[in-house]
Amino acid sequence: MSQQPVDHEVTLQSLLARVAAAATVEDLRAVAREALEQGGVVATLLASIPTLPGPERKAAGQAANRIKTELQAALDAKKAALEAGALLASRHVEGFDPTLRAPRAERGTLHPVTQVVRELEDLFTSMGFEVLDGPEIELDWYNFEALNIPRDHPARDMQDTFRCDPAGQLVLRTHTSPVQVRAMETRRPPIRAIAPGKVFRQETTDASHEHTFHQMEGLVIDEDVSVGHLIHTMKTLLRGVFGKDIEVRLRPGYFPFVEPGFELDARCPFCKSGCSVCKQSTWIELLPCGMVHENVLKAGGIDPTRYSGFAFGLGLSRLVMLRYGIDDVRHLLSGDTRFLRQFHRIG
Ligand code: PHE
Secondary structure (H helix, E strand, O other): OOOOOOHHHHHHHHHHHHHHOOOHHHHHHHHHHHHHHOHHHHHHHHHHOOOOOOOHHHHHHHHHHHHHHHHHHHHHHHHHHHHHHHHHHHHHEEEOOOOOEEEEEEOOOOHHHHHHHHHHHHHHHHHHOOOOOOOOOOHHEEEEEEEOOOOOOHHHOOOOOOOOOOOEEEEOOOOOOOHHHHHHHOOOOOOEEEEEEEEEOOOOOOOEEEEEEEEEEEEEEEOOOHHHHHHHHHHHHHHHHOOOOOOEEEEOOOOEEEEEEEEEEOOOOOOOOOOOOHHHHEEEEEEEEEEEEHHHHHHHOOOOOOEEEEEEEHHHHHHHHHHOOOOHHHHHHHOOOOOOHHHHHHO
């Protein structure tokens, strides 16, 4: 006697309807038990296969498998939905919807000064320079004395100094030049070094003056170093920063630690015949520099009869302002994220 034909599709649909109607995970388990475990619909169907006439076996096997996979998928989906619902209910807080998309996390950017410093470090290390660091709280000796600025020297007034102790031995460095002397003390020529960093001056702040700003010192000491080397290095620096060759000129400049001392001006990279950046002059005053004074070489323990060198003190804050068209130096250390967000570039 052949078996009563079973409508597998009806079986499947009724199982799926029960899954859809299940209100708890326990309900789902009951459906799974009845359908899939031993004695269940699917198992019974599979067990009946050998008793069927040959041509019907294949169709019965396929039907059993279809019920099994579709039912399992429906069970899994419903289980996930019930669990998510339960989680939501357990976390329910008035006005809080955990299914909403989170606002995008804001990505930080490198500070424009950091970006320029990193570029300059790459440029100078490619020319064999090392990158040095020096203390921001400095001894009077390194900040002044060793740089040929004795106690009663009028040049001390050029840089209004924050003093850190009553005796005046400790100061916030007013420039990065003290790193020159520290470099000479700890290495032998040839010396090629740059030292970017913060410097501090006690002054009234305005759009072009800030009590804290950035400089980058440069120092080269070797036999037969000349002003020609200085000019070449400065031109290379400017080409690196502005991406093109820039004409320069030297004017005499006075700094006690260089002799001769210069103010190096760069041809305005933004115009041909005068603009607001160069104050209509087509020249930008950018780089105080000069040949290292022999007293400084001596203070650093270097023989001035054998070696000579040049030094420069790049005004980094000013350079950054020029490059990005920033009109107020106070933005740089304001910590204002609306300002900083404009300098998107990571790395
Ligand atoms: N230290 C000087 C300043 O801050 C700049 C400078 C550095 C000048 C090196 C000459 C050589 O004003």
